[in-house]
Amino acid sequence: MALRAPKTALTSTLIAAAFVSAPALAALTGGIKGKVIAEQTDQSMAGVTVIATSNVMPKPRRAVTRADGSYDLPQLKPGTYELTFTNKDGASQRMTVQVLLEQTSKVDVALSMTGSNTEVITVTGSRLYRQGNSSLTNSLGESAIEGVPIGQDYRDLLKLVPGVELSENSILGPSAGGSGVDNSYGFDGVNVSLPMFGNLASEPSTHDIEYVTMDRGGAKAVDFNRSGGFAINTVSKSGTDEFRGGVEYKVQPKSLVASPVGEESYELDKSWLTASLGGPLIEDTLYFYTSYYRPEEERTNKGTAYGEVKNYKSVRDEYFGKLTWAPTDDLLFNISQRMSEKTLEGDSIGQFEADSVSVGGQTDQDIFTVDGSWLVGSATTLSFQYSKFELESGSRPDTELSVQPSLSAQLDINNLEQMGYFSVPTPLDADSGYTAEQIAAFNSAANTLIEQYGYSENGVKKGGGGVGAYYRYDSQDFYRDSFELALDHEFSWGDSYHTLHLGGQWSEGEEVLTRLSNGWGRIEYVGGLDESLEQGSSTPVIYRAFVEQMSLVDNQGDTVPSIISSTETLNFEINDTIEIGDWTYNIGVMFSQDTYYGQGLRAKSGTVSGYELAPGNKYQMYQTDWADMVQPRLGVTWNYAGEDSVFANFAMYNPDTSSLARAASWDRNTRGEQEIEFDSNGNIIYAEPRGGSSGKAFEKGLKPRRINEFTVGTTKYIGSDLVVRAHVRHRRGMHFWEDMPNNARLTDYSGLDVPGIPADIAEQGLFIDNLDAIREEIGGSSYVIAEVPGGETKYWEASLEAEYMGDNTYVNASYVWSHYYGNFDQDNTTATNDANNFVGSSFYGDGRGRYPWDYRYGTLAGDKPHLFKVYGYYTTPWDANVGAYFVFQSGKPWEKWHGTPYGYASDTSRYAEPAGSRRSASHWQLDLNYTQEFTVYNDVAMQFRADIFNVFDRQTGYNNNPYFDDENFAEPRQYYSPRRVQLSVKVEF
Numbered sequence: 001m002a003l004r005a006p007k008t009a010l011t012s013t014l015i016a017a018a019f020v021s022a023p024a025l026a027a028l029t030g031g032i033k034g035k036v037i038a039e040q041t042d043q044s045m046a047g048v049t050v051i052a053t054s055n056v057m058p059k060p061r062r063a064v065t066r067a068d069g070s071y072d073l074p075q076l077k078p079g080t081y082e083l084t085f086t087n088k089d090g091a092s093q094r095m096t097v098q099v100l101l102e103q104t105s106k107v108d109v110a111l112s113m114t115g116s117n118t119e120v121i122t123v124t125g126s127r128l129y130r131q132g133n134s135s136l137t138n139s140l141g142e143s144a145i146e147g148v149p150i151g152q153d154y155r156d157l158l159k160l161v162p163g164v165e166l167s168e169n170s171i172l173g174p175s176a177g178g179s180g181v182d183n184s185y186g187f188d189g190v191n192v193s194l195p196m197f198g199n200l201a202s203e204p205s206t207h208d209i210e211y212v213t214m215d216r217g218g219a220k221a222v223d224f225n226r227s228g229g230f231a232i233n234t235v236s237k238s239g240t241d242e243f244r245g246g247v248e249y250k251v252q253p254k255s256l257v258a259s260p261v262g263e264e265s266y267e268l269d270k271s272w273l274t275a276s277l278g279g280p281l282i283e284d285t286l287y288f289y290t291s292y293y294r295p296e297e298e299r300t301n302k303g304t305a306y307g308e309v310k311n312y313k314s315v316r317d318e319y320f321g322k323l324t325w326a327p328t329d330d331l332l333f334n335i336s337q338r339m340s341e342k343t344l345e346g347d348s349i350g351q352f353e354a355d356s357v358s359v360g361g362q363t364d365q366d367i368f369t370v371d372g373s374w375l376v377g378s379a380t381t382l383s384f385q386y387s388k389f390e391l392e393s394g395s396r397p398d399t400e401l402s403v404q405p406s407l408s409a410q411l412d413i414n415n416l417e418q419m420g421y422f423s424v425p426t427p428l429d430a431d432s433g434y435t436a437e438q439i440a441a442f443n444s445a446a447n448t449l450i451e452q453y454g455y456s457e458n459g460v461k462k463g464g465g466g467v468g469a470y471y472r473y474d475s476q477d478f479y480r481d482s483f484e485l486a487l488d489h490e491f492s493w494g495d496s497y498h499t500l501h502l503g504g505q506w507s508e509g510e511e512v513l514t515r516l517s518n519g520w521g522r523i524e525y526v527g528g529l530d531e532s533l534e535q536g537s538s539t540p541v542i543y544r545a546f547v548e549q550m551s552l553v554d555n556q557g558d559t560v561p562s563i564i565s566s567t568e569t570l571n572f573e574i575n576d577t578i579e580i581g582d583w584t585y586n587i588g589v590m591f592s593q594d595t596y597y598g599q600g601l602r603a604k605s606g607t608v609s610g611y612e613l614a615p616g617n618k619y620q621m622y623q624t625d626w627a628d629m630v631q632p633r634l635g636v637t638w639n640y641a642g643e644d645s646v647f648a649n650f651a652m653y654n655p656d657t658s659s660l661a662r663a664a665s666w667d668r669n670t671r672g673e674q675e676i677e678f679d680s681n682g683n684i685i686y687a688e689p690r691g692g693s694s695g696k697a698f699e700k701g702l703k704p705r706r707i708n709e710f711t712v713g714t715t716k717y718i719g720s721d722l723v724v725r726a727h728v729r730h731r732r733g734m735h736f737w738e739d740m741p742n743n744a745r746l747t748d749y750s751g752l753d754v755p756g757i758p759a760d761i762a763e764q765g766l767f768i769d770n771l772d773a774i775r776e777e778i779g780g781s782s783y784v785i786a787e788v789p790g791g792e793t794k795y796w797e798a799s800l801e802a803e804y805m806g807d808n809t810y811v812n813a814s815y816v817w818s819h820y821y822g823n824f825d826q827d828n829t830t831a832t833n834d835a836n837n838f839v840g841s842s843f844y845g846d847g848r849g850r851y852p853w854d855y856r857y858g859t860l861a862g863d864k865p866h867l868f869k870v871y872g873y874y875t876t877p878w879d880a881n882v883g884a885y886f887v888f889q890s891g892k893p894w895e896k897w898h899g900t901p902y903g904y905a906s907d908t909s910r911y912a913e914p915a916g917s918r919r920s921a922s923h924w925q926l927d928l929n930y931t932q933e934f935t936v937y938n939d940v941a942m943q944f945r946a947d948i949f950n951v952f953d954r955q956t957g958y959n960n961n962p963y964f965d966d967e968n969f970a971e972p973r974q975y976y977s978p979r980r981v982q983l984s985v986k987v988e989f
Contacts, residue, residue, distance in 0.1 A: 028189045028235050028334070028371055028385070030099035031074040034107040036065050036085060044069030045111060047088055054081040055240040058285050058326035063378065070497070072490060074104075074381050075332060075373035077324070078141070078211040078235055085111055100139040101211035101235050102223075135218035135635070135649065136711065136727065138162060142210045142237075144810055147873030148883045149929040149947045152250075152272055152295065154187065154204040154234070159885065160871065161214045161230060162801050162814035165864050166887045166923075168977060169834045171199045172827065175229065175862020176216060177731045177795035177818065178707060179826035181839050182228030182655040188236050188336060190369050190387040195480050195509025196567060197836045198657030201391075203340060203365060207248075207274045208291055208320055210237045217729055218649035218711045221575035221588025221633045224484070224505045228655035228707045228733065236336065238324045239287030243279030250274075250945075250984035258978035261955045266978065267299045286325050293318040301346055305455040305465060309346070309355040310398070316342035316363075330375040340365040345398050352455060352465040356399045357421060359470045363393040379490040387482045394475030394514075401469050401519035406553040411520060411543060411682035417453060420519035420545065421471035424453045425527070426463035434529060442527035445542075449525060468523075472548060473516040476836075482507040499577040501588075510566040511662055516551035521673070532677055534686035541685060543678040549689065552674050561616055565662035568595045575633065586635035592654055593629060594704070596621040600666030600695070601778065609697070609774045615667060621660070622785075624704050629654045642717070649711040654704045660696075663739065663841035664785055666778070668694035695780035696739055696841075699767045702787055703735040725801045733793035736824045739783045740845035742771045747848060754901050758853055761789045785840065788852055793822035793860065804872075811872035820863040823852045825915060828861040831908050849902035849910025859893045859916025866890045866922075879934070885927040891920035891958060898964035907963045923956035923976055925949075936987075943986040953979040 032052060036045045048065040056079035063071040078101045086092040091112045097105045140160065150156045158174060159166050167174035173183040181198030184191065194201050212234045219225040223233075250272040257266040278289035299312040322336035344361035371385035403412075403419060416422040425446040428439045446463065454461040486503035528540035549560040575588030598621040602614035611619065635649040662668070677685040713727025741747075745764050749756035767786040774780065801814040827833060829842035843850055866889065873883040893916030897907040904910060929947040936942050957972025 028077075028101075029075050029373070030078050030101060031072070031076050031104040032081065032083065032097065032099060032107060033072045033074075033104055034070070034109065036069045036071065037108070037110050039110040039112050042110070045087065048111060049084075049086045051084045051086075052076065052081045053084075054079045055242065056238055056324075057081075057332075058241070058280075058287055058324060059329050061375075062329060066378075068492070072379070074488065075375065075383065077238060077332070083107065085109055087111055098141065100141055100213070102137070102213040102233065103139055135220060136216040136713075136729070137213060137218075138812075139211065139213040144812075144873070145206065145209060145212060147810065147875075147881050147931075148871050149885050149927040149949060150206065151949075152205055152207070154185070154192075154206060154209075155200055156206060157209070157212055157232065157234070159887070160212075160812075161216065161232065162812070162869060163216060163797065163799055163816040163818070163867060164230060165862070165867060165889055166925075168974075171201050171836060172834045173198070173200055173229065175820065175827055175860075175864075177729070177797060177820060177862075178228035178655075178733065178793075179839075180229065180862065181657050181826060184225065184227040184229075184231035184233075186231070186233030187338075187367060188334075188369050188387075189233060189371065189385055190367050190389055191480060191482065191507070192367065192389060193657075194391070194836065195478050196511055196565065196657070196659045196661055196839070198655075198839060199836055201836060203316070203342070203363070204338070204367070205293055205295075205318070207293055208236045208276070209234045211235045217651065217709055217731075218635060218647075219633055219651050219653070220577075220586055220635065221573040221590045221631075222501050222503070224503065224571045224573060224590070226571070226590070226592065226631070226653050226656050228653050228705075236320070236322060237276070237278065237289055237291075238322060238334070239278035239280065239289040241280050241283070241287070243277075244989065245277035246275070246986060246988040248272075248274045248943075248984055248986035250982055252980055252982045256981035256983075258953050258955075258980070260978050261957070261975045266980075269298045271296050272984075281323075285327065286323065289320075289322045289324075291320045293320075299346075301349060304349060304354070305352045305457065305462075306354040306467070309349050310358060312344075312346040314342065314344045316340060331372070333370070333372040335370040336368070338365070338367040348470075350466065354417075354455075354465070354467045356417075357466055357468060357470050358398045359395050360398045361393070361395045363391070365392075366390040381488045383486050383488070385482075385484045387480075389480040389482075390478070392475070392477040394473065394477075395470075396473050397470035397518045399469035399518075403519045404553065405517060405520050405545075405547045405551060405676075407676075407684060407687055408553075410684070411523075411545065411678045413543065413678075413680075413682040416449075416523060417468040418519070420468055420517065420521050420523045421466060422453060422468045422523045423525070424455075424463045424465045424467060425449055425525040438529060442529060445527060446525060469518050471518055471521045471546075473514070473518060473551075475512075475514040475516075477512040477514070479510045479512075480507065495580055497579040501573070501575040501577075503571075503573045505569075505571040507569045507571075508566060509569075510564065512562050512564050513662070514550060514562040515548045517548040520545040520676075521547040526677075532686055533675065533688045534677075537686060539679055539685050541677045542680045543682065545676045545678070546673045546690070547676055549672065549674050563662070563665065563667055564599060564618065565665055566597045566618075567656075567658065567661050568597070569593070569656055582639045584637040584639075586633065586649075588633040590631040590633065591626055591629065592631065592656070593624055593626050594656055594658070595623040596658070596661040596664075598661055598665030598667070600668075608770060608777050611778055613666070613778050619666075621664060622698050622702075624702075628704050644714075644716050646714045647712070649709075651709045651711075653707045653709070655707065658737070658840050659838040660737070660785060660840045663838040664694060664696035664698075666695040666780065695778075697768055697771060697774055697780060697784050699784055699786040702737060702785070705733070705735050705737060707731055707733045721806050722802065722804045725799075727797075727799050729795075729797040729799070731793075731795040731797075733795075733822070733824070734791065736788040736791040736826075737785055737840045738788050738791075738824075738845045739781075739841040740767070740786050740788075740851075741847065742767050742782055742784045744786075744845060744851060745789060747851070749848065752848070752901060752903060754848075754855075755853065757851075758790075761853065764789070783846075788824055788845065791822075791824040791852055793820070793824055795820045808875040809872065811870065813870045814868070816864075816867045818864060818867070820860045821858060821916070822860060823857040823915070825856070825860045825862075828915075829909070833861070843909035846909075847902075847904075849899060849904065849912075854902070855895070855911035855914050858895070858914035859919075861893055861916070863893050863916060864890045879932070881929075881931040881933075883929040883931075886924070888924040889922065891922050891956075892960075893917075893919050894960045894962055896964050896969075897962040900965075907965055912964060918960070918970075920958040920960050920972065921956050923954060923958070925954045925976065926951045940987065940989045943984075943988070945984045945986070947982040947984075948979065949982075950977060950979045 053060040173180040252270040273294040276291040297314040318340040342363040369387040373383040450463040578585040601611040601619040604612040637647040797818040871885040898912035931945040959974040
């Protein structure tokens with residue numbers, strides 16, 4: 001990457017321009033550092049003034065070279081900077097250099113010792129590798145984000161991460177040598193994954209993103225990285241010293257989408273409206289940036305057996321505002337607020353349901369952050385960030401009923417369609433198992449209900465449908481508050497140069513779960529066939545309702561409050577990056593503590609459990625020990641020839657994602673549905689809470705989930721435009737937590753033709769010896785939270801990556817061979833895996849066929865042996881941009897599920913062959929885009945753009961049906977999205 005010096009006395013020479021890791025808190029900034037030497041003598045020059053200016057920084061940043069000629073410009077907003085080097089005699093040199101997110105651009109120069117001439121040099125080079133850092137990191141700027149066919153959602157950025165599968169999940173993240181719930185997602189440094197679930201179910205978009213950085217491994221003890229998968233962070237656009245704005249409208253009409261497999265046509269029309277404006281409020285001091293985003297989706301719903309239904313519609317209004325303030329040269333602050341409101345109606349109407357039972361939804365998302373940095377001196381920086389994330393979401397009935405359920409009220413049997421969701425009965429036949437008298441009595445009333453509420457088929461009323469209104473309001477509100485503080489100091493010690501980082505982070509994640517019934521909730525006709533829940537009752541049960549207890553008023557006029565669960569996390573880190581000649585060493589460690597809080601107990605001394613029942617009371621459920629969460633980070637890089645290097649890294653991670661604060665909480669036993677029985681007049685006979693399986697005790701001495709990682713690699717620069725990196729990486733996961741029967745290690749397998757429990761595990765006995773005494777005292781489940789016996793995952797990865805950056809061209813290519821195997825697959829623990837599944841409480845470990853020794857050891861769901869990606873763009877001489885994205889990846893592993901060998905009728909998650917014994921077809925696709933820009937008038941430009949995703953319409957099937965007893969066994973249940981075209985027009989000024 002070196003530039004040859006012109007043969008004049010007052011010129012300077014660029015020695016190197018590479019990238020090293022930045023000591024930036026929350027990964028919102030970058031920096032510039034390097035060394036100045038005398039052109040004539042190659043000796044270090046002290047006292048040279050270095051000034052960095054950029055349109056993204058309200059004020060310039062200054063530094064003066066030290067005795068060894070080194071300088072440092074930390075805490076710079078990502079952007080393009082002009083550097084001016086001036087010696088004491090006035091000789092100067094200017095150059096431009098790009099600073100990317102979470103990177104420091106290293107610029108060493110040779111400067112004339114005398115004279116006053118000025119020369120301008122432009123620095124270019126690869127963005128893939130950062131000298132002095134043994135992590136696996138990629139960083140991209142706005143040109144790459146906009147130049148490649150990506151998509152509109154934050155999730156679409158994940159397709160750019162080398163070695164990470166192209167996933168079309170809408171909730172669960174892609175696997176990257178770890179669980180899909182262990183990835184870390186940052187938006188302006190704010191963690192936007194769901195607290196306790198780890199999924200990217202929130203909805204930030206890409207229109208405001210200017211820079212993105214992606215870390216796959218080899219982490220330092222900087223930025224509090226505990227990810228067991230990959231970490232991705234973005235920084236939003238900011239105002240500059242010029243007023244700039246734009247408006248864009250993008251459409252994807254259903255006519256430009258190929259028909260999905262198994263469907264005749266595509267029915268969804270999509271559009272996106274974006275507007276932005278930024279500029280100075282106070283020149284050289286305060287900048288602003290603001291934007292508006294409105295995605296819409298519409299679909300004409302087909303009629304049901306009951307007639308015409310309302311159309312589906314989803315609309316989101318998102319507002320964003322950001323201020324960048326530099327009151328002095330040494331202070332820089334950013335403050336931003338993102339507000340999003342999404343409404344949905346006309347969803348989930350079944351073929352035999354009335355229009356009135358449709359479901360709507362409301363999702364409100366707020367992301368607030370304020371961050372700042374203070375250059376205390378020439379070598380010390382103090383930085384902070386406070387962030388607040390709120391996601392209030394839930395489904396709601398499109399038809400809201402006015403009736404209030406109460407244990408002192410009565411069910412209006414003459415207007416059941418106004419009472420809740422009523423399941424219209426069907427008549428019984430002679431083979432139903434009931435007596436002729438019972439059948440006659442049941443059918444007499446059922447036929448009356450069918451005539452009143454059934455649907456018409458050829459002029460005849462039919463039962464089996466659903467009328468009234470959707471039965472429930474289901475609100476899941478998530479909140480996360482976080483505060484981070486860091487001190488970075490650089491100093492020399494003998495022949496070594498140190499960058500010392502100290503950081504602390506407090507974070508609290510909370511979920512508030514509120515479930516209310518619409519009217520009486522779900523109502524069914526029983527017709528006297530079922531016995532009452534009340535022992536000794538002789539009154540026939542004619543109707544039954546299932547009502548959420550949070551909306552049910554009891555005889556004292558009280559209701560059950562919401563369920564609140566929370567997790568508090570403390571992290572402290574110390575890291576020293578040591579440079580000695582051609583060697584760079586990274587020595588760091590992170591200390592963490594997680595505390596889980598549930599509801600329903602209160603601490604009490606003198607008891608077996610240490611608690612007493614206290615509905616609604618917050619209690620400390622479990623707390624990890626600091627000593628069990630010590631995470632060392634060690635790395636070394638040797639620059640054996642200029643920028644070319646070899647590197648090695650060891651890192652240990654304790655992923656923090658866990659749903660146990662909610663899944664094991666005691667109040668989950670008593671806050672579900674209430675089952676209410678009615679007589680023929682609608683009077684309440686009896687009411688009783690439905691049973692639950694929560695209230696779970698923890699096994700003593702649990703070791704937190706841990707992932708150990710080893711990485712070795714090499715980087716080679718070929719000329720100034722091409723860089724190649726190769727590495728081998730290994731990860732091993734252990735100490736997985738899961739809810740399991742307390743006697744799981746004593747399960748009886750006699751008479752079954754399956755292996756059974758290994759002897760060394762069986763001899764360990766119960767997880768909690770006194771669980772029976774605990775349950776007798778405070779109740780709770782027979783399941784406990786325990787460490788999975790012998791649970792482990794292993795991951796091997798060999799990667800070859802290349803990045804080319806020319807004057808008008810950018811290309812990123814990678815091939816990754818990997819193998820992901822073990823006996824604990826967090827990505828395959830329930831029947832529907834693309835959902836907010838509990839982490840630590842799933843089907844895994846729930847009886848025979850689901851234990852770690854039941855054929856669970858094998859290839860895991862996230863395994864992708866072959867993954868090849870190429871993406872990039874080319875800017876033509878006629879102001880057009882052509883972008884492309886290509887991916888080839890192996891299919892998804894799966895295995896046969898069959899309950900019969902284990903003595904069960906249910907096949908769900910019961911492995912009948914080793915994990916991953918089968919694999920779906922491999923998938924490849926090509927995405928293209930073309931953007932043409934025209935100058936309309938002065939600084940006003942217009943862009944026309946077309947994006948084509950999956951050009952060759954490769955709708956590869958995956959997620960094969962594993963249920964052996966199902967008639968569709970082995971058939972794909974999902975397919976990659978069909979070919980679709982998006983068109984847009986944009987005006988910028």
